Amino acid sequence: MSEALELSIVIPCLNEETTVGDVVAKAVASLKRLGMRGEVIVADNGSRDGSRDVATRAGARVVDVPAKGYGAALMGGITASRGTYVLMADADDSYDLGAIDPFVDALRAGNDVVMGNRFKGGIDDGAMPTLHRYVGNPVLSFVARLFFGGESGDFHCGMRAFRREPVLALDLRTTGMEFASEMVVKAHLAHLRIAEVPTVLHRDRRPRRPHLRTWRDGWRHLRFLLLYSPRWLFLYPGLALMIAGGLVGLRLLFGTFQAGAISFDVHTLVYAAAAVIVGLQAVAFALFTKIFAISEGLLPDDPRLGRLFRYITLETGLVVGVGLLIVGLGTGLWAVRVWSEARFGALTDETPTTLRLAIVSATAFALGSETMLASFFLSVLGLRRRGSTPPV
Numbered sequence: 292m293s294e295a296l297e298l299s300i301v302i303p304c305l306n307e308e309t310t311v312g313d314v315v316a317k318a319v320a321s322l323k324r325l326g327m328r329g330e331v332i333v334a335d336n337g338s339r340d341g342s343r344d345v346a347t348r349a350g351a352r353v354v355d356v357p358a359k360g361y362g363a364a365l366m367g368g369i370t371a372s373r374g375t376y377v378l379m380a381d382a383d384d385s386y387d388l389g390a391i392d393p394f395v396d397a398l399r400a401g402n403d404v405v406m407g408n409r410f411k412g413g414i415d416d417g418a419m420p421t422l423h424r425y426v427g428n429p430v431l432s433f434v435a436r437l438f439f440g441g442e443s444g445d446f447h448c449g450m451r452a453f454r455r456e457p458v459l460a461l462d463l464r465t466t467g468m469e470f471a472s473e474m475v476v477k478a479h480l481a482h483l484r485i486a487e488v489p490t491v492l493h494r495d496r497r498p499r500r501p502h503l504r505t506w507r508d509g510w511r512h513l514r515f516l517l518l519y520s521p522r523w524l525f526l527y528p529g530l531a532l533m534i535a536g537g538l539v540g541l542r543l544l545f546g547t548f549q550a551g552a553i554s555f556d557v558h559t560l561v562y563a564a565a566a567v568i569v570g571l572q573a574v575a576f577a578l579f580t581k582i583f584a585i586s587e588g589l590l591p592d593d594p595r596l597g598r599l600f601r602y603i604t605l606e607t608g609l610v611v612g613v614g615l616l617i618v619g620l621g622t623g624l625w626a627v628r629v630w631s632e633a634r635f636g637a638l639t640d641e642t643p644t645t646l647r648l649a650i651v652s653a654t655a656f657a658l659g660s661e662t663m664l665a666s667f668f669l670s671v672l673g674l675r676r677r678g679s680t681p682p683v
Contacts, residue, residue, distance in 0.1 A: 298322065298329035298395065299374030299455070300388065302351070303364035307382040308341040310496050314380070315349035317388040325395060333382070334368030336360070342382075362470025366463060369455065378452040383495035385418065386450040393488035394452040403457045403483035406475065407448040407490030418494045431512050435472065438520040439479045443487060447471045447512070450490050457483055462588055468508040469515040476519055480591050519590065521580040529573025536566025540654075544647055557646045564654040571658055575665040582672040608666025615659030623652035 300318040304311050315331050322329040333346040333353045343353050356367030369377055376398045380386040386407070397405040414424060432446045449471065461477040463470065478485055517524045539555075540563035542548055548555040584590040626648035 296329050296374040297327045298376045298378060299369075299372035300329065300331045300391075301334060301365060301368035301372055301377055301379045302332065302346075302382045303334045303336060303361060303368065303379075304338060304342050304346065304382040305336040305364070306338045306340045306342060308338070308345050310384040311342050311351075311382045312345040312349040314382050314384050314388055315346050315351040318380075318391075319350040321389055321391050325392070327395070329374055330372070332368045332372055334364040334371075336364040358466060360466035360470075361468050362463070362473070363466040365470060366466075369459065372455060374455060376452060377455045377458070378450075380450040381495075385493050385495040387491060387493065390491070391452075394450075397486045397488055398452055398454065400486075401484065402486040404453040404475070404478045404485045405451060406443050406445065406485065406487045407450040408443075408445040408487050409448055409490055409492040410445055411487075412489030412491045414492045415494050418492045427509050431472075431509070431516070434513065434516055435476065438516055438523050439476050441475075441479045441485060443475055443479075443485065445487075446475050448490060453478075457481075464589075465515065467511055469511045472512050472515050473519075476516070519584075521577045521584070525573045525577035525580060529570045529575075529577060532566045532570030532573065534570075536563040536570060539563040540567065544651070557650065560647060560650050564650050567654060568657050568661070571661055575661065575669075578665075578669060579672060582669070586672070603669070605666050605670045608662055608669070612659045612661075612663035612666065615655045615662060619652045619655030619659060621652075622648050622655065626652060 300322070302311065302314060302318070307314075311333060315333065318331045322331070331351040333342070333351040334356050335343055335346075335353050336356050336359060346353055352371075354368055354371045356364045358367070365379055369379075376395075378391055378394055380388055394405045394407075409419070410428075419428075428445065428447055432444060435441075435446045436443065451474075453474075458474065458478070461474070461481060463473050463477065465473045475485070540560055543555060543557070543560040543563065548559075581590070581593065581596065585592055585596070626645050629645045629648065
């Protein structure tokens with residue numbers, strides 16, 4: 292490259308010969324109108340029609356991306372780009388590449404990522420399915436803001452711009468439609484400067500059905516958000532189960548609880564104990580997932596883990612686990628003593644008391660064993676290596 296380019300416009304493409312030429316022409320015209328040194332890249336994902344030739348004649352540089360998927364095509368185009376900034380948009384002409392000025396202005400103002408917002412810019416009639424417009428996109432965007440913070444109102448807008456180097460440093464890995472979510476999530480986690488500009492969504496002009504599949508791609512987006520948030524996937528549900536199960540179980544240890552016409556007794560205590568056990572497992576999985584994700588570069592380092600592991604060590608876990616095993620053994624022996632008073636025969640009046648003791652004993656044994664095993668596994672995950680969390 293003899294001279295640096297300011298903007299690369301990347302367009303993923305799969306069999307879009309009817310529209311890709313017009314999209315490229317608008318992009319080329321915008322670069323000329325704004326007086327920007329730039330390029331238009333069409334990342335072709337295996338088109339079998341004339342998309343490549345049409346794009347080339349319109350002024351684009353076509354890049355072959357053999358790996359299938361929306362995210363794979365975009366990453367191939369972004370990697371091949373030479374601009375300081377990159378702007379991405381679809382090849383179906385649903386986004387107007389003749390109106391890129393707000394994106395360029397926001398980038399030049401110092402933002403790292405500039406998101407388009409279709410709900411602020413406007414959505415043409417028929418441009419977005421009703422289910423996507425009023426349920427899918429708003430719900431998924433709300434979940435993303437809840438999990439990761441920020442003010443982005445349209446996580447899935449296909450037109451956005453960004454500084455090339457910071458986004459490449461995010462190490463984006465998804466190859467499908469969830470690529471859109473991954474970029475914004477990792478940008479938030481990396482504390483990049485993110486702005487939002489209104490964008491109009493037009494009806495696409497393709498003569499065929501779109502590549503998007505509502506339920507499949509919606510689930511992939513939601514799954515991605517959950518997998519990248521161990522707190523919401525494991526930690527918060529686990530803590531809720533432990534607290535609820537612990538409070539209910541503690542009350543039932545002292546006898547039957549009456550709520551109106553409903554009586555709660557030892558049978559409910561069994562489920563309360565199960566909630567505590569499952570809750571502890573979920574909390575442990577939150578720690579496992581967080582450490583693994585950081586060590587593999589999926590999530591940024593979290594200083595809070597280092598502070599936490601000053602107190603949560605292998606030795607601490609073993610002491611707590613042994614303590615719980617002792618509680619389990621003690622309550623188990625107590626239950627045996629009550630049973631012995633009935634000469635180890637059938638229990639009648641003593642049954643509720645013995646069963647309560649047995650449930651507490653079994654729960655303590657399970658919690659103690661899980662705590663010790665989790666402590667050893669956390670120690671394995673925390674083995675010191677370059678860029679990883681300190682050992683526990």
